[in-house]
Amino acid sequence: YFFFSLFVVCLTFLWCLTMTKRMMDSESSCECESKLLSQVLPLLPQMSQSELISLNKEVLERLKIDFVPHLPGEVCGNIFGFLSPKDIGMCEQVCKRWNAVIFANNVWKTMFEKTLAQHETWKKMHMRYNPPHPTQSIQWKMHIQVLKDGQRQLRKTWEQEGYKMNTIECVADGIYCLQYDDEKIVTGNRDDTIKIWNMKTNELERSIPGHGGSVLCLQYDDEMIVTSSSDSTIRIWDVKDDFQCKNIIKKHSDSVLHVRFDDEFLVSCSKDKSIIVWDKVQDVPFHYTVRHELNNHKAAVNVVEFDKKYVVSASGDRTIMVWDPYSGDLLRVLCGHVRGIACIHYSGDYIVSGSSDKVKMNVSVWMKIGERVYGTHVYAVNMSIRTHRLCMFFVILNWCRWFSSECFSKL
Numbered sequence: 001y002f003f004f005s006l007f008v009v010c011l012t013f014l015w016c017l018t019m020t021k022r023m024m025d026s027e028s029s030c031e032c033e034s035k036l037l038s039q040v041l042p043l044l045p046q047m048s049q050s051e052l053i054s055l056n057k058e059v060l061e062r063l064k065i066d067f068v069p070h071l072p073g074e075v076c077g078n079i080f081g082f083l084s085p086k087d088i089g090m091c092e093q094v095c096k097r098w099n100a101v102i103f104a105n106n107v108w109k110t111m112f113e114k115t116l117a118q119h120e121t122w123k124k125m126h127m128r129y130n131p132p133h134p135t136q137s138i139q140w141k142m143h144i145q146v147l148k149d150g151q152r153q154l155r156k157t158w159e160q161e162g163y164k165m166n167t168i169e170c171v172a173d174g175i176y177c178l179q180y181d182d183e184k185i186v187t188g189n190r191d192d193t194i195k196i197w198n199m200k201t202n203e204l205e206r207s208i209p210g211h212g213g214s215v216l217c218l219q220y221d222d223e224m225i226v227t228s229s230s231d232s233t234i235r236i237w238d239v240k241d242d243f244q245c246k247n248i249i250k251k252h253s254d255s256v257l258h259v260r261f262d263d264e265f266l267v268s269c270s271k272d273k274s275i276i277v278w279d280k281v282q283d284v285p286f287h288y289t290v291r292h293e294l295n296n297h298k299a300a301v302n303v304v305e306f307d308k309k310y311v312v313s314a315s316g317d318r319t320i321m322v323w324d325p326y327s328g329d330l331l332r333v334l335c336g337h338v339r340g341i342a343c344i345h346y347s348g349d350y351i352v353s354g355s356s357d358k359v360k361m362n363v364s365v366w367m368k369i370g371e372r373v374y375g376t377h378v379y380a381v382n383m384s385i386r387t388h389r390l391c392m393f394f395v396i397l398n399w400c401r402w403f404s405s406e407c408f409s410k411l
Contacts, residue, residue: 068097077105085111085144108140115144120347121151124181168202170195177217188215188227194237208243210235217258224286226266228256234268236286246286251276258303265291265325267311269301275313277325292328296321305346312351316340320353 047055068076080088080102088107092099102108116123157163174190184205185197194215196206213230220226224246225237234249234256254271261267266278266288274295278288299316306312310331311323320334320341337355344353 068101073101073105076101077107077110080105080107081110081114083111085115085148103137106137106140108137108144112140112144121154166202168197170197170204174214176214179218179220186218186220186225188218190214192229192231194218194225194227194243206243208237210237210245213255216255219260226259226261228259228268230255232256232270234259234266238286247288249278249288251290254300257300260304260306262306264308265306267304267306267325269304269313271300273297273300273315275301275304275311275323277311277323277328292325294321294323294328294330296330299340302340302342303344305344307346310346312344312346314341314344314353318355320344320351 044052067079071079080091083091088102088111092102168185170187170189172187172189172191172193172195175187176190177188179186180199183199185199187195187197189195192209192211192213192215194208194210195204196208197203198205211227211229211231211233213232215227215229218225218227220239223239225239225243226234227237228234232250232252232254234252235245236247236249237243238246252268252270252272252274256268256270259266259268261280264280266280267275268278269275274293275297276290277292277294279291281287281289294311294313297313297315297317297319301313301315304311304313306325308325311325312320313323314320318335318337318340321330322332322334323330334351334353337353339355341353341355344351346352
């Protein structure tokens with residue numbers, strides 16, 4: 001016991017000596033820095049502007065630190081993963097060490113998967129090209145380049161009017177909504193039916209009755225078609241079972257104007273001024289239960305869009321409301337339009353909204369920053385144009401390209 005106590009006392013004494021030495025070194029270092037600063041600062045007022053600029057450049061260069069050698073490769077890979085493909089390409093050329101870290105930690109693979117999840121255009125192009133699954137980092141980089149080239153070519157085709165128009169004569173007394181892929185066009189019609197058209201032959205393949213009113217909105221994937229109607233119902237149709245209606249959801253008290261779904265939620269909005277967020281029942285196919293009923297709008301809710309962060313709704317009461325899909329909390333009310341809002345497009349960091357009166361169409365772009373919607377009314381465009389809602393999307397595409405380059409640089 002005596003020797004153990006002596007050992008502890010010696011260790012404590014050594015620790016005290018070490019800490020004292022560190023404190024003295026720190027104080028001496030501070031004194032040295034203080035002396036250097038006291039020598040340099042009086043010289044600054046005597047220096048010319050050109051000399052100050054040169055000094056500033058020299059100081060900034062000395063403050064730059066290459067973080068890559070000091071951090072684990074996995075951490076560096078995660079940091080590079082926040083950059084754009086263009087910036088990652090530039091980082092590859094900095095030095096051999098940076099290049100090796102980027103390729104060793106599959107930064108290009110992370111970038112590809114993140115971009116594919118965020119951009120619907122990339123998803124569709126990837127499905128169309130269906131390239132072989134890469135096994136090396138350089139192949140992921142080539143994947144990204146192929147999709148970027150395809151996206152650039154697609155934009156160039158539209159801008160230079162290098163497209164061909166095909167017309168389908170639809171005997172349906174009017175079309176309210178549609179969705180398409182490379183093989184088919186699915187339309188929701190005024191005659192209470194869903195119609196499926198062959199994309200290549202323009203021929204009608206199937207007409208599906210069932211609704212008791214006009215089909216106002218639809219969305220489909222590989223398993224089901226979800227439709228909403230002026231008969232106040234939402235219907236779910238099984239794509240793989242001869243388009244049989246598997247579920248009829250009646251919760252709204254008036255026309256269901258818009259509906260959207262993903263792998264977790266279904267969100268609907270109605271002329272009855274309400275929005276309903278539905279939970280997908282995992283064990284029962286094609287069935288949903290009510291998660292939230294949102295009733296803050298003062299007029300018919302014309303359109304709703306959502307992702308994992310926000311539900312965005314637009315109404316005839318001239319407002320856009322932003323909600324939390326999980327808690328149902330109202331996060332923000334965006335005001336700016338002077339008439340009811342007919343359509344919105346919510347994607348990534350922007351909400352684009354459209355409102356119309358007798359002669360003018362107003363397009364507004366709203367900006368989202370980080371985790372909070374600030375609702376900055378970035379820009380409004382007035383166009384003397386009267387057209388169907390569908391055409392609105394192409395107008396928005398053209399203007400958004402200008403916003404990103406001109407408007408935000410001035411902002």
